[in-house]
Amino acid sequence: MIEFKNINKIYGKNICALKNISFRIERGEFVTIVGPSGAGKSTLIRLLICDERPTSGEIYVAGREITHLSWRELPFYRRKIGVIFQDFKLLPQKTVVENVAFALEVSDTSPGEIARKVPLILDLVGLSNRMNNKPDELSGGEKQRVSIARALVHTPKILIADEPTGNLDPLSTWEIIELLFKINKRGTTVILATHDKEIVDTLNKRVVTIKNGQLISDQEKGKYIL
Amino acid sequence: MSFLAFFRIIKMGFQGFWRNRLLSLAAVLIMTLTLLIISIFVALNSIVDAAVKNLHEKIDLVIFFKDEASEEEILQLKRVLANQPETKSITYVNKQEAEARYRSRYKNDPTRLSSLEITGNVLPRSLEIKAEPPEALEKLAKIASSEQFKDLILSDKGISYYENKALIEKLLTLTRFLKIFGILISGFFILVTILTVFNTIRLTIFSRRDEIEIMRLVGATESFVKLPFAIEGILYGVVGTFFATIAFLFLLKLTLNFYNHLGPLVLSLVTPMMSYFKENFFRIVGMELMIAVFIGTLSALLAIGRRKS
Numbered sequence: 170m171i172e173f174k175n176i177n178k179i180y181g182k183n184i185c186a187l188k189n190i191s192f193r194i195e196r197g198e199f200v201t202i203v204g205p206s207g208a209g210k211s212t213l214i215r216l217l218i219c220d221e222r223p224t225s226g227e228i229y230v231a232g233r234e235i236t237h238l239s240w241r242e243l244p245f246y247r248r249k250i251g252v253i254f255q256d257f258k259l260l261p262q263k264t265v266v267e268n269v270a271f272a273l274e275v276s277d278t279s280p281g282e283i284a285r286k287v288p289l290i291l292d293l294v295g296l297s298n299r300m301n302n303k304p305d306e307l308s309g310g311e312k313q314r315v316s317i318a319r320a321l322v323h324t325p326k327i328l329i330a331d332e333p334t335g336n337l338d339p340l341s342t343w344e345i346i347e348l349l350f351k352i353n354k355r356g357t358t359v360i361l362a363t364h365d366k367e368i369v370d371t372l373n374k375r376v377v378t379i380k381n382g383q384l385i386s387d388q389e390k391g392k393y394i395l
Numbered sequence: 396m397s398f399l400a401f402f403r404i405i406k407m408g409f410q411g412f413w414r415n416r417l418l419s420l421a422a423v424l425i426m427t428l429t430l431l432i433i434s435i436f437v438a439l440n441s442i443v444d445a446a447v448k449n450l451h452e453k454i455d456l457v458i459f460f461k462d463e464a465s466e467e468e469i470l471q472l473k474r475v476l477a478n479q480p481e482t483k484s485i486t487y488v489n490k491q492e493a494e495a496r497y498r499s500r501y502k503n504d505p506t507r508l509s510s511l512e513i514t515g516n517v518l519p520r521s522l523e524i525k526a527e528p529p530e531a532l533e534k535l536a537k538i539a540s541s542e543q544f545k546d547l548i549l550s551d552k553g554i555s556y557y558e559n560k561a562l563i564e565k566l567l568t569l570t571r572f573l574k575i576f577g578i579l580i581s582g583f584f585i586l587v588t589i590l591t592v593f594n595t596i597r598l599t600i601f602s603r604r605d606e607i608e609i610m611r612l613v614g615a616t617e618s619f620v621k622l623p624f625a626i627e628g629i630l631y632g633v634v635g636t637f638f639a640t641i642a643f644l645f646l647l648k649l650t651l652n653f654y655n656h657l658g659p660l661v662l663s664l665v666t667p668m669m670s671y672f673k674e675n676f677f678r679i680v681g682m683e684l685m686i687a688v689f690i691g692t693l694s695a696l697l698a699i700g701r702r703k704s
Binding site: 218240245247248252258260262271272274275276277279280319323 | 397399400403414415605606608609610611612613614615616617619
């Protein structure tokens with residue numbers, strides 16, 4: 170499904186963010202990418218969503234090499250993956266429904282299809298009663314659920330979560346992790362970057378550990394080892 | 396692009412304009428001021444133009460003939476001069492016409508009129524010539540004073556040009572200076588205000604860079620990211636033109652209200668400006684609209700820029 174092959178990322182002349190990273194993620198897996206702040210987790214995620222390009226190496230997603238996508242191809246690739254971030258990245262002036270619908274509007278989906286899909290996905294993340302609120306009227310956990318709904322509305326095969334619980338209280342954190350679990354059970358590959366030891370140890374899923382830009386461990390049913 | 400996408404882009408442009416109304420207001424106000432300044436400079440240039448035209452109208456060449464010169468010879472010179480491309484108008488004034496003009500000019504001066512009774516009509520015949528550009532009068536004067544015609548012409552002050560040469564040259568230098576100075580100053584101020592508009596729109600969009608990032612993140616194509624901002628740029632232009640036109644009409648009305656209190660000099664300058672704006676109102680508003688929409692769209696598109704990688 171996803172393969173990183175000898176990925177190196179160097180910023181400026183000698184700031185090495187990733188060193189020779191190689192690993193595979195299979196379809197339907199739940200993989201946690203773990204590492205302290207500055208280890209290179211977010212760089213890896215940014216490479217996967219083509220927000221940056223590696224200095225060398227290749228990344229394959231569903232058999233396709235993505236490090237050389239042109240800017241014309243990029244939007245279509247982005248519609249096939251779902252991404253959520255620590256800071257939610259919601260449009261503050263749009264309501265919950267509008268934020269989720271926006272992802273469909275940009276891909277030329279018909280109004281009828283949008284009206285059918287959006288309530289379903291908001292129901293999945295448990296926000297049916299918050300549809301017409303704006304982001305600043307929601308709690309952190311609710312904002313992240315809107316962000317997840319937006320990421321899922323395209324029914325992507327992969328969901329990428331970059332520190333999704335970093336800004337949340339413990340209760341909301343577990344709600345989000347449970348939601349990610351639920352999504353994974355429906356067949357979506359989930360990649361979760363985090364430095365939260367408690368989450369990693371409780372999940373008992375595959376753990377890829379990165380430190381100083383290098384992959385130092387890759388365990389099935391792993392624990393937080395740093 | 397599908398009709399649906401086009402409709403959504405237009406809708407997003409209007410939504411963005413309305414939902415960020417404080418930022419939009421700032422951009423529209425700067426746009427309005429810019430257009431107002433452009434209008435005022437166009438008006439000032441029209442005043443300078445009118446003044447220059449007025450001065451040019453006053454510059455002419457008069458050739459006075461000896462009584463011995465035959466009318467046939469004078470008319471031959473008239474034909475030669477009329478054939479010069481720079482000659483704008485040429486009029487032959489015979490003795491009767493010269494007398495009629497003299498009488499009308501000094502109708503309140505009995506001494507001068509009576510002198511005419513004593514001496515009889517001693518007024519010389521003349522050719523009155525206007526040229527475009529007025530600088531060409533020197534060439535025409537040279538033709539008149541050439542070997543072929545010089546014997547026809549009064550030897551003392553026979554060609555007015557040589558009498559007024561210094562004054563004419565001063566006037567021409569002044570009008571050239573006024574024109575160039577007007578264009579330079581207007582150009583400078585228009586450039587400064589356009590840069591201000593450009594910068595304001597850039598800042599407006601820069602403050603919404605998160606929105607642009609999110610659009611790209613959820614898979615919006617570049618046209619879907621940029622065109623709503625271009626629509627907003629167009630709206631800044633359209634609304635700005637609307638306000639600028641109203642403000643300018645208000646200024647004109649205000650000037651009109653003080654019409655009678657203005658001194659004759661100001662009045663002579665304001666009147667051509669007024670008529671210029673009345674005659675060209677729709678052309679000016681149309682031009683402003685085009686400039687505003689062009690600056691608005693271009694600034695918006697340049698401000699968003701290309702994606703990172």
